[in-house]
Amino acid sequence: MTTNISLEDLGYKASIEELRKANQLEDFEIGRVIAEHKERYLVKTATCDFEAEVTGNLRFSAQGREDFPAVGDWVALINYDTNLAFIHSILPRQSVLARQAVGKFGEKQLIATNIDFAFLVQAVDRDFNINRLERYLTICHSSNVSPIIVLTKTDLIAPPRLQEIEGSVKRRIKNSPILAISNETMAGYDSLTGILEKGKTYCLLGSSGVGKSTLMNKLSGRPLMKTSSISTSTHKGRHVTTHRELIILPGGGILIDNPGMREIGITDAAQALEATFDEIVHLAQQCKFGDCTHTSEKGCAVTEAVKQGKLDEQAYENFLKMEREQAHFDLSVSEKRKKDKAFGKMIKNVKTDMQKLSAKHHEPTKK
Numbered sequence: 001m002t003t004n005i006s007l008e009d010l011g012y013k014a015s016i017e018e019l020r021k022a023n024q025l026e027d028f029e030i031g032r033v034i035a036e037h038k039e040r041y042l043v044k045t046a047t048c049d050f051e052a053e054v055t056g057n058l059r060f061s062a063q064g065r066e067d068f069p070a071v072g073d074w075v076a077l078i079n080y081d082t083n084l085a086f087i088h089s090i091l092p093r094q095s096v097l098a099r100q101a102v103g104k105f106g107e108k109q110l111i112a113t114n115i116d117f118a119f120l121v122q123a124v125d126r127d128f129n130i131n132r133l134e135r136y137l138t139i140c141h142s143s144n145v146s147p148i149i150v151l152t153k154t155d156l157i158a159p160p161r162l163q164e165i166e167g168s169v170k171r172r173i174k175n176s177p178i179l180a181i182s183n184e185t186m187a188g189y190d191s192l193t194g195i196l197e198k199g200k201t202y203c204l205l206g207s208s209g210v211g212k213s214t215l216m217n218k219l220s221g222r223p224l225m226k227t228s229s230i231s232t233s234t235h236k237g238r239h240v241t242t243h244r245e246l247i248i249l250p251g252g253g254i255l256i257d258n259p260g261m262r263e264i265g266i267t268d269a270a271q272a273l274e275a276t277f278d279e280i281v282h283l284a285q286q287c288k289f290g291d292c293t294h295t296s297e298k299g300c301a302v303t304e305a306v307k308q309g310k311l312d313e314q315a316y317e318n319f320l321k322m323e324r325e326q327a328h329f330d331l332s333v334s335e336k337r338k339k340d341k342a343f344g345k346m347i348k349n350v351k352t353d354m355q356k357l358s359a360k361h362h363e364p365t366k367k
Contacts (some may be wrong), residue, residue: 005044005046005248006046007030007032007045007046008199009199009248009252010031010032010044010248010254011032011114011199011200011201011254012030012032012074012199013199015094016074016091016094019074019091019092020074020076020091023089023091023092025076025088025089025091028076028077028078028088028089029045029076029077029078029080029085030045030074030075030076030077030091031043031044031045031050031074031075031077031085032044032045032072032073032074032075032246033069033070033071033072033073033074033075033246034049034071034245034246034247035071035244035245035246036069036070036071036244039053039054040052040053041053041069041075041087043075043077043085043087044246045077048080050077050080050084050085051083051084051085052075052077052080052084052085052086052087053084053086053087054068054069054086054087055078055086055087055088058087058088058089058090064107064108065107065108065109065110066096066098066108066110067090069087069090070096070110070111070112070113070244071112071113071244071245071246071256072112072113072114072115072201072203072246072256073090073091073093073113073114074090074091074114075087075088075089075090075091076088076089076090076091093113093114094113094114094144095113095114095115095116095143095144095145096110096113096143097110097111097112097113097115097118097139097140097143097145097203097205098110098111098139098142098143099111099139111139111203111205111244111258112203112244112246112256112258114201115143115145115201115202115203115256116145116146116200116201116202117145117146117147117148117200117201117202117203118136118139118140118145118146118147118148118202118203118204118205119148119150119202119203119204119205119206119215120133120136120137120140120147120148120149120150120176120205120206121150121152121204121205121206121210121211121212121215122149122150122151122152122206122207122210123151123152123153123209123210123211124151124152124153124154124156124157124161124162124165124180125153125156125157126209127207128165130168130169130172130173130314130315131314131318132207133149133169133172133173134172134173134276134277134315134318134322135318135322136205136206137173137176137275137276138272138273138275138276138322139205139272140272141271141272141273141275141276142271142272143272145203147176148176148177148179148195149169149173149176149177149178149179150179150180150181150192150215151165151166151169151178151179151180151181152181152182152183152210152211152215153182153183153184153210153211154180154181154182154187154188155182155184155185155187162180166178166180171312172312172314172315174278174279177195179191179192179195181215183211183214183215183218186218189218192219193219193251196219196249196251196252196253197252197253198251198252198253199252199253199254200253200254201246201253201254201255201256202253202254202255202256203255203256203258204216204255204256204257204258205258208259212257212258213257216247216255216257219249219255220247220249220250220255221250244256244257244258244259245257273319273322273323273326276319277315277319279311279315280294280302280311280315280316280319283301283302283305283311284301284302285301286301287299287300287301287302288300294316294320295320302316303316
C-alpha cells in the first residue's frame, strides 16, 4: 500500500541515520515496524506499507525474543515487492520498554521500542492505584523513557475527589507531569495535545478499560481502535486492544497503543527503582549499616522515617516488593544462563564425540 510520507514523519532523526551508516545499511530500504501479528510484521516506509517476515539468518542468530522485531523498531528490508518484504536486520534501539514475561521467569517481554514518552493511563473512577503507577514509572526509568501520568474519566467523579487523587499522586510521585482528562467532555485535551511534538513517539500504558483506545481514537481523529464499556459484573475493563500498533497523529506526533496489562513484572531495574523511589534512596544513605535491607535493622533511617510518618508506608512496601521481584529476576537470568551454558557444552561434547566416531569409522582397515 502506497504511503507517500517522509521517514521524519515516522520519527526518523539524525541519530538513527548515524546508526544506519555505522551498521553499513545505506543500501537497504529503511522502515519502521508499526504492527506485529504473531511472526509477521507491518512495516511502514517512505513509499509503502509492507507485510514482512524476518530472514532465516536473523531468526537463526536470535538468542531470544529481544532479538526479534518489535513495534517501534527501525528495520532494514530486502527482497521487497508489492506483497512481502524480509527484515534483514534491526537498527540498534534507542529505548526499550519491557516487562517480565508472564509465567516465564528470567525472560523479558518487549512492549515497544524507540519510545520518547509514555502516557501512564489510569481511570479515576475505579481501581485507581498509585502502586501500579510506580511500577510503570520504574519500567520507564529503566528504559530511558519520559513518563507522563494521564488520569482519565474525570467526568465520573466530583472535583474535590479529583483534587484529592491528584494530591495523593503528587505526594508519592514528585517529578512527573500529571494531566487530568475526560474522553466524554474533552476536558483537559488541550493540555494533552499541547505537549505532543512532531517526530516524537508516545506510548500508551495502562490496564484494560482505562480509556486508552478511546484516547487514541480521539487523538487520531478517526476510529482506529475498538472500544468497550466496563464489565458490569466484574467492574473491570475488557481487553479490547489485542495487538500493538503505531500511528501518526494529525499534529505530527507518533502514538503506540498497547493491550491492557494486569501484570507489570519488574526486570533488571536496580537503577530504575532508585529513580522511582529517590526519597528512599536518599534516606538509605543515612542508615547505620551500608548493607541495610531496610526491614528490621537497628539504625535504619528508612524504617524510622516510616514510623515517624515522614515516608509513605505504602510507597515503602511497594519499594520492597519490587526490589524482591528485581532480585528474583536477576537470579532467574543467572540460572537460565548457567543452564544455557551447560546445554551448549553438552552439544559441543556430543559433536566432538560424533566427529571422533566418524573419523574412526573412516580409518583404513589394517590387514
